[in-house]
Amino acid sequence: MAKLLDRSIYLASRSPRRRELLGHIALFRNAPRSATAIAADAVTLMVIPANRLDHLVRANPALALALIRELATMLLAAEDRLREGEERQGKK
Numbered sequence: 001m002a003k004l005l006d007r008s009i010y011l012a013s014r015s016p017r018r019r020e021l022l023g024h025i026a027l028f029r030n031a032p033r034s035a036t037a038i039a040a041d042a043v044t045l046m047v048i049p050a051n052r053l054d055h056l057v058r059a060n061p062a063l064a065l066a067l068i069r070e071l072a073t074m075l076l077a078a079e080d081r082l083r084e085g086e087e088r089q090g091k092k
Contacts, residue, residue: 021070027053028071 026033027050048056057064 021067024067024070025074 022037023033057067
C-alpha cells in the first residue's frame with residue numbers, strides 16, 4: 001500500500017484507456033486533499049509534485065485544457081447531484 005503525499009497530483013490508471021486524477025482539486029485550492037482513495041484492484045500511479053505540475057501546465061497548453069475540462073465536468077456533475085437532492089427534498 002502506498003501513502004499518498006500531500007501537495008502532489010496523481011494519475012491513476014487501471015488500463016491504458018482509463019485514467020483518473022487524484023488530488024488535483026487540492027492543488028488548485030492550495031489546501032490538503034479532502035478525500036482518500038483506496039484501490040480495489042492493482043493500479044499504476046504517476047506522481048506529479050505540485051511544483052512540477054505548475055511547470056507542466058505552463059509548458060503544455062493541452063494539459064491545462066484537459067485539466068480545465070476535467071474540473072468543469074466535475075463541477076457540472078456536482079451541480080446535477082445538488083439539483084437532484086433538492087428535487088427529492090421538494091417531493092417529501
